[in-house]
Amino acid sequence: MIKKFIHQFASPKTYLKQVDKAYSFIFFTSLSIYLIAIFWGLLLTPEDFVQGHSYRIIYLHVPASFISQSLYLGMAFASAIFLIWKVKLSAYLVRSIAPIGAMTTFIALVSGSIWGIPTWGTWWAWDARIISTLILFIMYLGLISLHDSFTNNEKADKFLAILVLVGSVNIPIIKMSVEWWSTLHQSASITITQKPAIDPSMLYPLFASAIGFTGLVICLVILSSKLHILDRERNKSWVKDYV
Amino acid sequence: MFNFAFSSISEAILMESQNGQNHGIYVWSVFFIVFGALILTFCIYKNKIRNLSKKIK
Numbered sequence: 001m002i003k004k005f006i007h008q009f010a011s012p013k014t015y016l017k018q019v020d021k022a023y024s025f026i027f028f029t030s031l032s033i034y035l036i037a038i039f040w041g042l043l044l045t046p047e048d049f050v051q052g053h054s055y056r057i058i059y060l061h062v063p064a065s066f067i068s069q070s071l072y073l074g075m076a077f078a079s080a081i082f083l084i085w086k087v088k089l090s091a092y093l094v095r096s097i098a099p100i101g102a103m104t105t106f107i108a109l110v111s112g113s114i115w116g117i118p119t120w121g122t123w124w125a126w127d128a129r130i131i132s133t134l135i136l137f138i139m140y141l142g143l144i145s146l147h148d149s150f151t152n153n154e155k156a157d158k159f160l161a162i163l164v165l166v167g168s169v170n171i172p173i174i175k176m177s178v179e180w181w182s183t184l185h186q187s188a189s190i191t192i193t194q195k196p197a198i199d200p201s202m203l204y205p206l207f208a209s210a211i212g213f214t215g216l217v218i219c220l221v222i223l224s225s226k227l228h229i230l231d232r233e234r235n236k237s238w239v240k241d242y243v
Numbered sequence: 244m245f246n247f248a249f250s251s252i253s254e255a256i257l258m259e260s261q262n263g264q265n266h267g268i269y270v271w272s273v274f275f276i277v278f279g280a281l282i283l284t285f286c287i288y289k290n291k292i293r294n295l296s297k298k299i300k
Contacts, residue, residue, distance in 0.1 A: 040245075042270065043248060044247060046248055056270045060274060107280055111277065117269060223288035224288060243296040243300055
């Protein structure tokens with residue numbers, strides 16, 4: 001029953017029609033939320049007692065870092081669906097998410113490095129959190145290269161899905177690195193089980209920037225998947241009607 | 244919560260902290276990198292989709 005449901009609603013043609021309808025709404029809502037959140041975070045929130053104004057990088061760094069890991073989990077989920085139920089759309093999504101994941105991980109690494117200069121006195125440290133995030137970035141690039149190196153797309157999809165699932169072991173390592181090892185990177189300020197260690201005046205714009213950034217990244221995933229689907233299905237008659 | 248943290252534009256650009264350091268260079272660098280990366284990625288994908296659509300047509 002699940003298989004029938006997935007196959008019925010996860011055809012590339014249906015997917016494109018649905019995301020085309022939702023795209024403008026997601027884009028303009030997310031952009032508005034993100035711009036307000038960044039204005040609020042960078043110009044309205046008070047100065048931090050310990051870090052001074054450099055803490056404002058949190059509104060740009062944390063959403064990127066959160067999304068870079070979430071996208072990989074999304075890829076792992078789509079890979080599992082592809083391997084179990086052979087849903088073609090899932091394979092397309094895995095390949096489409098990878099470059100967006102690489103971009104967000106790049107932002108997380110660069111913004112973290114710049115934030116490190118005034119707070120740690122160095123832009124780079126061989127720290128467990130930073131290394132595991134760098135590994136995530138290299139994994140994203142490796143997955144893109146691997147898929148593109150195949151001439152047979154079906155084989156490439158299968159290998160990519162397996163590698164994504166194997167590589168997902170890195171996500172809990174990134175998350176727990178600040179707990180398992182003594183790191184320069186601070187431990188999480190926001191957890192599900194405990195009260196946040198950040199003052200509400202700084203916390204609300206952080207939530208807003210995370211929501212806005214997530215929406216914009218969803219839009220990028222939609223564009224990336226659209227490009228990939230059109231490229232892979234270009235010989236199908238419905239694609240000619242669609243464009 | 245909604246008061247400006249800076250009293251002038253130059254203060255907001257420099258972001259001089261209580262320890263005397265100017266943190267504006269770090270904050271605004273990250274701001275431009277993030278927005279630059281987002282705008283560039285959107286433009287690249289929009290352009291690629293347009294070109295591919297033309298080819299398919």
